Amino acid sequence: MHDTLIAEARAILRRNDRGAYTVPTHGLYPFQWNWDSALTALGFSHFDIDRAWTEIETLFAHQWPDGMVPHIIFHQPDDGYFPGPEVWDTGRPVPTSGITQPPVAGFAVRRLFERSRSDPAARERARRLLPRIHAWHEWFHRTRDPQGTGLVAIIHPWESGRDNSVDWDAALERVPTEGVAAFRRRDTIHADPAHRPTDEQYRRYIWLVQHFRNLNWDTARLHEASPFRIVDPGFNGILIRSCSDLAELADELGQSEIAAQSRAFAERGRVALETLWDDDLGQYLCLDRATGGHVKSASVGGLLAAFAILPRRRAGAIAERVHRLAARARFVVPSHDPDAPGFDARRYWRGPVWLIVNYMIADGLVRSGEDACARSILDDSLSLIATGGFAEYYDPMTGAPCGGGHFTWTAAMVIEMLS
Numbered sequence: 001m002h003d004t005l006i007a008e009a010r011a012i013l014r015r016n017d018r019g020a021y022t023v024p025t026h027g028l029y030p031f032q033w034n035w036d037s038a039l040t041a042l043g044f045s046h047f048d049i050d051r052a053w054t055e056i057e058t059l060f061a062h063q064w065p066d067g068m069v070p071h072i073i074f075h076q077p078d079d080g081y082f083p084g085p086e087v088w089d090t091g092r093p094v095p096t097s098g099i100t101q102p103p104v105a106g107f108a109v110r111r112l113f114e115r116s117r118s119d120p121a122a123r124e125r126a127r128r129l130l131p132r133i134h135a136w137h138e139w140f141h142r143t144r145d146p147q148g149t150g151l152v153a154i155i156h157p158w159e160s161g162r163d164n165s166v167d168w169d170a171a172l173e174r175v176p177t178e179g180v181a182a183f184r185r186r187d188t189i190h191a192d193p194a195h196r197p198t199d200e201q202y203r204r205y206i207w208l209v210q211h212f213r214n215l216n217w218d219t220a221r222l223h224e225a226s227p228f229r230i231v232d233p234g235f236n237g238i239l240i241r242s243c244s245d246l247a248e249l250a251d252e253l254g255q256s257e258i259a260a261q262s263r264a265f266a267e268r269g270r271v272a273l274e275t276l277w278d279d280d281l282g283q284y285l286c287l288d289r290a291t292g293g294h295v296k297s298a299s300v301g302g303l304l305a306a307f308a309i310l311p312r313r314r315a316g317a318i319a320e321r322v323h324r325l326a327a328r329a330r331f332v333v334p335s336h337d338p339d340a341p342g343f344d345a346r347r348y349w350r351g352p353v354w355l356i357v358n359y360m361i362a363d364g365l366v367r368s369g370e371d372a373c374a375r376s377i378l379d380d381s382l383s384l385i386a387t388g389g390f391a392e393y394y395d396p397m398t399g400a401p402c403g404g405g406h407f408t409w410t411a412a413m414v415i416e417m418l419s
């Protein structure tokens with residue numbers, strides 16, 4: 001059974017392989033996405049370690065001079081996706097978007113290194129990536145935490161990777177729609193519109209893109225200029241974990257300065273994360289930096305923070321929260337609490353289960369001593385695959401597959417979980 005699943009997962013990775021990068025799935029997402037690639041490299045690492053390194057090297061070959069790593073790289077023209085390179089108009093030699101995505105590459109590269117430690121070529125590849133990843137982490141702290149709070153903000157829902165989460169509803173309401181040029185969505189041709197964000201949300205997504213484009217994609221100015229500025233515990237949990245892992249990797253490679261700075265970023269982040277804790281829900285909350293208030297929304301972002309490797313009592317509370325969710329949903333971890341306002345079992349990040357999120361929560365929980373909870377998350381993940389195939393996401397109440405099919409990072413997570 002496991003062997004068959006692994007074979008199917010490998011075939012999906014090969015099918016979506018475009019040589020030096022993978023597409024998340026044929027049709028719906030025809031380019032390279034940032035955090036998809038980093039997590040996909042983990043899948044490759046079990047059967048083609050060279051290809052795994054290449055995936056991340058290609059991503060970093062398109063890093064901006066200021067350190068930002070864009071969320072999409074438009075390697076080849078393809079009008080099957082909106083918004084394409086002409087909408088972003090970032091002026092990069094190979095077109096890219098102008099915003100970023102959850103920085104999971106630091107974590108992934110440490111894993112790759114551990115899996116190829118005895119190979120001198122891998123050591124060299126890690127040595128070359130190390131300063132680039134560190135430059136990205138520095139960019140985050142410089143441009144997305146100008147007050148030095150220890151936590152960074154996202155300035156567009158797409159940066160979170162959890163595009164239409166209930167977490168963003170109130171903040172997105174404040175984003176205007178006047179002046180948004182007419183557009184034609186393509187996602188709803190490839191996937192069921194009932195599983196995707198609404199047109200109203202898309203108008204606000206595009207307003208933000210136009211706004212940043214009018215500021216010439218000067219990333220040093222965008223944080224202050226954006227009406228949408230949110231501190232997401234999941235996003236920060238990922239950054240903290242990557243900084244910690246980069247510190248370990250830098251130690252191994254004798255790069256003591258990068259090690260010290262990365263460790264300092266991670267420690268400051270872990271302390272600051274505490275300010276997002278909510279006793280009521282037993283999880284972390286987002287902070288709306290534009291209003292200064294917490295966003296009382298029971299989303300998976302507050303559980304994904306477990307990836308940072310939390311102190312025992314916090315990890316225990318998150319495990320307890322997952323346990324309570326399991327009493328309501330047939331499959332954990334739903335991206336939104338089924339009992340909370342805004343839950344929608346099939347609409348993208350407003351309820352469905354995502355395997356990448358499950359993987360990261362489980363990984364963090366194991367490292368904080370919550371093995372049983374982590375095991376139940378992984379078991380549910382594999383049951384979803386067995387019944388629904390390698391989908392983009394799944395209905396937590398029925399297990400029905402949703403969004404795109406033959407999905408790369410879903411397949412990569414299956415290989416990672418079973419290997």
Ligand code: 9WN
Binds near residue numbers: 033160
């Ligand atoms: C926008 C590729 C990406 C993921 C995101 C997911 C979705 C894009 C979209 O697909 O976002 O970046 O067009 O819907 O939300 O997490 O990286 O798989």
